[in-house]
Amino acid sequence: MRLPFWGTQPDGSGHTRENMDMTNVAPENDRGLAGQTIYVSGAGAGIGRAIAEALGAAGANLALFDLDAAAMEAVAGPLLGQGLRVSCHTGDVACAADVHTAIEQAVQLHKRLDGAVNNAGIVGASADVLDYPAEVFSRVLDVNVLGVLHGMQAQLGVMKRQGSGAIVNIASAAAIIGWAGHSAYVASKHAVVGLTKTAALEYAAQGIRINAVCPAFIYTDLTAGLFQTPGVHDAAVANHPIGRLGQPREVAEAVMWLLSDRSSFAVGSSLVVDGASTID
Ligand code: NAD
Numbered sequence: 001m002r003l004p005f006w007g008t009q010p011d012g013s014g015h016t017r018e019n020m021d022m023t024n025v026a027p028e029n030d031r032g033l034a035g036q037t038i039y040v041s042g043a044g045a046g047i048g049r050a051i052a053e054a055l056g057a058a059g060a061n062l063a064l065f066d067l068d069a070a071a072m073e074a075v076a077g078p079l080l081g082q083g084l085r086v087s088c089h090t091g092d093v094a095c096a097a098d099v100h101t102a103i104e105q106a107v108q109l110h111k112r113l114d115g116a117v118n119n120a121g122i123v124g125a126s127a128d129v130l131d132y133p134a135e136v137f138s139r140v141l142d143v144n145v146l147g148v149l150h151g152m153q154a155q156l157g158v159m160k161r162q163g164s165g166a167i168v169n170i171a172s173a174a175a176i177i178g179w180a181g182h183s184a185y186v187a188s189k190h191a192v193v194g195l196t197k198t199a200a201l202e203y204a205a206q207g208i209r210i211n212a213v214c215p216a217f218i219y220t221d222l223t224a225g226l227f228q229t230p231g232v233h234d235a236a237v238a239n240h241p242i243g244r245l246g247q248p249r250e251v252a253e254a255v256m257w258l259l260s261d262r263s264s265f266a267v268g269s270s271l272v273v274d275g276a277s278t279i280d
Helices: 046-057 067-080 096-110 135-164 183-206 219-226 232-238 248-259
Strands: 035-042 061-066 086-090 115-118 165-170 208-215 271-274
Touching: 035 046, 035 096, 035 135, 046 061, 046 067, 046 248, 061 067, 061 096, 067 086, 086 096, 115 135, 115 208, 115 248, 135 165, 135 183, 135 208, 165 183, 165 248, 183 208, 183 271, 208 248, 219 232, 248 271
Parallel strands: 035 061, 035 115, 061 086, 115 165, 165 208, 208 271
Antiparallel strands: none
8 A cells, every 4th residue: 555645744744733724714614624634535536536625625634545546646736735634545445454554544644533434436337137247246345335344444443542533424315216227336325324324323322423425416437437328417417306417516515514513413314415316
């Protein structure tokens, strides 16, 4: 695992929470997240990137995780320019060792872990159940479900010691309804919600809040691939009563709320951000 780290050097020089210049944080962005350390997986693109950028605008320090080191470092660069402490951890969320090492290194560098967003996910193949390739099904579950489990196991160890923390798992509208042709994805996202509810029950009394966010179609690389098939984009828009698809920033807003103390009574919830697409 490669570990570039900017902001504070191992010898303690550079930016610290105490000397961080917070003057660029607009009051409307003040959600009490300034100076907190938040881990975001899948931070190199799409929704994860929007979450990292929104957290940076709110003054949070970041531990970013992604398979794609170059994409993640491109996200980290401008955040460092804002005077934040940002570490980048390259790895696969499906690999327990990668995730545990990343969280251990992040805690060593940042000294604590206030919040975590288990966001990295893949959509898998498009095929009916009869023809769905088992190896792809297995990989989707490894990334989308075991990835969240590995993340929470590493994060909960730290948060239990601290006696506080907020975890947000990115599920999907596909955790609520079916989606023909995408059985692995739907099964995986239903599992993320089940895992979130169970973990929330287990850790609520220990000061750790765990919630999920369920977005419908959002414009990212993930959906760009799907929209290459003629008709899929327009059919998706037609399924959203709001008359459009979502933007990554609109998911990031929900995540920020769940990470902040403003959502202090939200525990084990699945916050739907879907332009009314799952209502009927
Ligand atoms: P994306 O493909 O645009 O970005 C995903 C990021 O995660 C990339 O940077 C990628 O390198 C990284 N990644 C992928 N697999 C990884 C792995 N095994 N380990 C580490 N990093 C990995 O995807 P997105 O649309 O931003 O989706 C992010 C999350 O949101 C996923 O969990 C997805 O299921 C969920 N989601 C997306 C939509 C949507 O319409 N885009 C809707 C609902 C839920």
